[in-house]
Amino acid sequence: MLEVKEINQFYGGSHILRDVSLSAPVGECSVVLGRNGVGKTTLLKCLMGILPIKSGQMLLDGKDIAKMSPEQRVRAGLAYVPQGRDIFSTLTVEENILIGMAKFSGAKTRKVPSHLYEIFPVLDEMKHRRGGDLSGGQQQQLAIARALASEPRVLILDEPTEGIQPSIIKDIGRVIRKLADQGEMAIVLVEQFYDFAEEFADNYTVMARGQVVAQGRGDDMPEKGIRELVAI
Ligand SMILES: Nc1ncnc2c1ncn2[C@@H]1O[C@H](COP(=O)(O)OP(=O)(O)OP(=O)(O)O)[C@@H](O)[C@H]1O
Ligand SMILES: [Mg+2]
DSSP: OEEEEEEEEEETTEEEEEEEEEEEOTTOEEEEEOOTTSSHHHHHHHHHTSSOOSEEEEEETTEEOTTSOHHHHHHHTEEEEOTTOOOOTTSBHHHHHHHTTTTSOGGGGTSOOHHHHHHOHHHHHTTTSBGGGSOHHHHHHHHHHHHHTTOOSEEEEEOTTTTOOHHHHHHHHHHHHHHHHTTSOEEEEEESOHHHHHHHOSEEEEEETTEEEEEEEGGGOOSTTTGGGSOO
């Protein structure tokens, strides 16, 4: 379980995150919703240790991770699929996935586990192609496979459906659901689209201007009042 308790973050004098709290239990897809610029990516960067927080707590299975470096957090079990994917376009698909295994040592760092190619068969077909040759949707699948390669306890995804064709959105959705249902990891999914969130959220958090403005169980996510706070 990942817990965020009343975190505050500033960019210079701008107060970007204001007392943000949420819980992401193992076996659930925890969706964070909100429009452009409300602070979703900032929250995820704080979780990963890429940005410092001014106050608050971040706990992984009860252990405080707030002072850890990004590398230490990856070792502790966090994996991040950044907005815009950030795959290495000159490296092959296989090399990109192997980068996700850097926290391991020995022979384990040299072979992509077959289950990752089973999750995303297209990556198996394209494993010797360069990352930059893949479509946007395939690159997103690659970024998710790279994150999964670290065998995370918490998988953090920043708008994985952004700019991707509907058929691949469906594939990605199926994978996220399956991973959550396997019950071995917590998933934190940032989204702007109500319908996608409504389909996948076991619990939801809606942000507006750096604050949590609604939170609850996915089954009880009210359409009225929330649709206005997201993109569509
Ligand atoms: N490096 C930065 N320096 C200063 N302000 C920043 C920086 N990055 C983001 N911001 C500001 O912080 C706020 C939150 O940005 P953030 O990227 O977290 O939003 P977001 O919810 O992820 O938006 P989007 O849906 O467009 O990805 C915005 O007002 C943005 O302008
Ligand atoms: Mg963002």
